[in-house]
Structures are given as C-alpha cells and as structure tokens.
Amino acid sequence: MLKVIKSGMKLGLILFLIQSILICIDGLRDKKTKAAIGIVLGNKINPDGSPSERLQERLNKSIQLYRADRIQMILVSGGFGKEGFWEGDKMKDYLVLNHIPSQKIIVDNYGNDTEKTVVNSIRIMDSLHYKSAISISQYFHQTRTKALFRKKGFVNIESASPIYFEWRDGYSIFREFVAYYKEAL
Numbered sequence: 001m002l003k004v005i006k007s008g009m010k011l012g013l014i015l016f017l018i019q020s021i022l023i024c025i026d027g028l029r030d031k032k033t034k035a036a037i038g039i040v041l042g043n044k045i046n047p048d049g050s051p052s053e054r055l056q057e058r059l060n061k062s063i064q065l066y067r068a069d070r071i072q073m074i075l076v077s078g079g080f081g082k083e084g085f086w087e088g089d090k091m092k093d094y095l096v097l098n099h100i101p102s103q104k105i106i107v108d109n110y111g112n113d114t115e116k117t118v119v120n121s122i123r124i125m126d127s128l129h130y131k132s133a134i135s136i137s138q139y140f141h142q143t144r145t146k147a148l149f150r151k152k153g154f155v156n157i158e159s160a161s162p163i164y165f166e167w168r169d170g171y172s173i174f175r176e177f178v179a180y181y182k183e184a185l
Helices: 002-028 053-067 087-097 114-128 139-151 169-184
Strands: 035-041 071-077 105-108 133-136 157-160
Touching: 002 139, 002 169, 035 053, 035 114, 053 071, 053 087, 053 133, 071 087, 071 114, 087 105, 105 114, 114 139, 133 139, 139 157, 139 169
Parallel strands: 035 071, 035 133, 071 105, 133 157
Antiparallel strands: none
C-alpha cells in the first residue's frame, strides 16, 4: 500500500511539474495577434487608491498593445476590493492618466474573479459585436483564463502578459494548477 501511495505522489509531482512548465510557456508566449479588445483582469488596489505594481504592469501591457494598434479598446475588469475601491474605476483612472482616451476604455466593476470577468467580458463583447480579444494578466493566469473563454464559447482569445516576476509566482503557479483541474471538473 505504501508503494502505491509513493508511486501516486511521484506521478502527481511529475504531472504538476509538466503542467507548470506548460502554463509558463503558454503564458509567456505572445503570438503578436491583433484583436478588437484587450481585457485586463483586475488585481489589488493599494490603500492609497493606486494600482499595485502587478496591476500596473498589466495596465502598462494594455497601453503597449493599444499604442501598437494590436487592440482598439481596453476592457478593465475587477471587483470591489477590501481597500475600499472599485478596481475597474481605478484601472480606468490609471489608463486615462497615461493618455488612453476615456472613450476607448470599458469598465466592468463586477469581475470579482476570473470566471465572472470572462462571463461579463463575453456579454460586453457580444453587445458590441467584438469577435476577438486578448487577455492581459500575469503569465501563470493565462492558460486557465483562455480555457474559461473557450469553455463559454468564445474561441478567438489570445493572451499577452507583462514581463513581471515576483516571489509569489511560485504560489500562484501552484494555485493555477489546482484551479485548472477544479474548473475541469
């Protein structure tokens, strides 16, 4: 019995390592496609109302894509944070401060998690007749985000991630591994 448990643990570790490598490769690969809209997934707002460094990097990536004419609109999606701010509104403020025209920004303040962001984004894109999108988030988040879009019937989704790494990425990769299988079930 102990041998079976050890074999199962080894197999689980190998699966985790392989999938983690694939998640990283997928998230760091940018196919340089164009799309109607870029979707910036929300993250922490600092107590002073400014985006966290991680969120700033996502927003900066959307600015880069917009200025390179790879996206025509930017959708910012997040919820109401414990810091007392609507993430979407603060994300829009940051983009406007960085010279993105207000009319090119769509705010979704009800994207409290990845699945809600996906559902809300699809609803918004359907209403605007947008058929293509680029997900903008950290590299480890992209595989599951794109899988959720495809599961909900929106297949023309690609991704672009900021080149930003931090110590908590290891935890985040593990979390995405677990969340991927939770979504699959």
